[in-house]
Amino acid sequence: MTAISDREQLAYIAAQAADARVNVELETEGMTLNIGPQHPATHGTLRIVAKLDGEQVIAVDPIMGYMHRGYEKLAEVRTYPQVTTLINRIDWVGSFANEVPFILAAEKLMEVEAPPRAQWIRTILFEMSRIANISLFLGDMGLQVGAVTPAFFAFRDREHVLNQIEAATGGRFHPNFDRIGGLKDDLPAGWITETKRAMKKMRNFCDEIEGLLQGNEIFEARTRGIGVIPADVGLSYGLSGANIRASGVDWDTRRDNPGGLVHNELDWKVWTHVDGDSFARFWVRLQEVRESTKMVDQLLDGLPGGPIMAKVPRIIKVPAGEAYVETENPLGVMGYYVVSKGDLVPYRVKIRSASFNNISITPWLLKGVYVPDIITILGSLYFILGDIDR
């Protein structure tokens, strides 16, 4: 047996140590990617902390509250007509729809009912804010998967609807038009024909988006089978609106519980899709815009005459009681739980906004997807930051 010299022994130890080091270095560890609060994909200040293994997501933690404005608390120190100014800013691309459930809840407490003409105009504006909101989604969905042009088309064509909303209410984004017992004003002259023209343009826009995105192989490859939400999981996370209809749940508050709005007098269809993936959510929303334009056309044709304001006292004091009203807003079910103690101001307002619930599924949904799919799935869930944080 040959003796090992010190030098050889040291070299051996050094080699072993080097091997060990290499092994340590090759051990890959996860990376934490902080998407947001400032990031082009999050439409605001949603922060998503994603733990990655390579490009695959291990865990996702959505952190909200960067834009919390305390509307529920602020509503407690404002009179009922003043509250609509606040809640306009919850879902800021479909503003009018935010006012409706609150006003309906207050009307329920006061036991007044808006005259038919006011109800019809309310429904028209409600559906138009849906069109304005979701048409933006249709363009934005293209942006999320990398196609820039649909977003410009969406901004261009949304203008037709916004112009009509502005003509009727005086506000493009924040109409503040709904009143307890009716509406602020009647429609201006010539509005009906102009709106019909705008609806036609929106249907053309839907066709255009369909041609640009829906039939595109790359778009389908990026969205089909991505981010699948089974119906039971979606329901248990409290999803609503197009997100849950895309999972095959036939649930639309407009049809099932229309109280205060006149959807049940119209001929329309609730679209659902069986797949539950990003594509299905896109597709259902696209059909919804079409359906809404048809609804607005029917509403304009059948608009009844009469007053637009019921008899309500000049100073509104809501009698004591509790009321919960929810409507099918562009982003999903939105509800207001209003508690009154008979004052000028509500005692407590609880806002159930759709996006807050819709976004709660992300930790479950984003597990195991690739980084680019985080963006498309979040895009297809379609949230508005104001609707999450209120």
Place this chain on the structure above:
Amino acid sequence: MIAAITDPWWAQTTLRVVGGLAAVLLVAGTLVYLHLFKLVSFMQSRLGPMEAGPFGSLQLLAEVGKFIQKEDIFPRKADRFVFAAAPFVVLMSTFLLVVVVPGGPDAWFVDSEIGIYLGMAVSSVSVIGILMAGWGSASKYSLLGGLRATGQLIAYELPLILAVLGVVIQAETMNMQGIVLAQAEGEIFGWGVIGNPYILTQGVAFLIFMVAMQAELTQTPFDMPIAESELVTGYMTEYSGMRFLLFFIGEFATAGVFSAIAAVLFLGGWYIPGIDPADNIMNVLGPIVLITKIVVLTFVVFWVRFTFPRFREDQLQKLAWKVLIPIALANIVVTGVLKVAF
């Protein structure tokens, strides 16, 4: 440039440097104005820049002025040398690439016997610059973008080169000038009025080349490395001011140069049917013809860029390895067989 050959070396070098700068910067500027500013604005129903100069034509100068004034920001943890050098490496690849493109019978920078081979080799250098930018920025978005870019550029280099091989087999030369002349003098089954632009006989290779070129330029269906909706701007995220401008010039200049190579390989380069390719007038007309073809080809590139959504990186790798490369290989086999048969 035939006069230049008899000139002293410094005159030749100056001429080539000036010519190279003009070929890169003027083309890049033209493409930015024509396509990014105006074509895209038209597609997206807006006007684009209109204030600076007639129809916003001086907007480019304004942009350059803006970028030069901006602060050159280094992230605190950045690998400073690598971060600073990366845009130059990317741009260097473009400048090295442009030298192989001939503009006329005597208007060339380097008349190399292995011209296209050299071009394909130096075009790969930009990968290193992008990886440097991704690593040196010390940002996770940049790193992800840099790594995606590396994987993508390597994957699409192969179909690009394999597509070129079909042309090389048909032209029997790797000299760019030789490829142009082979097209000018070629004929398709005895019909040689317009010569034989290889887009006619190498149509498959042309399509593969254009797709791979789109990916090499990281333009939209293949812009995963930049992916502004998820990685902010990928490897360029941390750059500002002059260095960002260099990346920007690099992007558009490379689009121009790759289109020039595509024009030389498939559209006949600088020759005009009916004019003798050795005629001295072609030294003036040739570059104009070439630039026209560049504009047409880059129009296609930007048209596609602003129309399509983007692939995910696994999907684009699949496209390269499972679709483009087998087709390119088949194209080479068919070209070789037909070359021997006829």
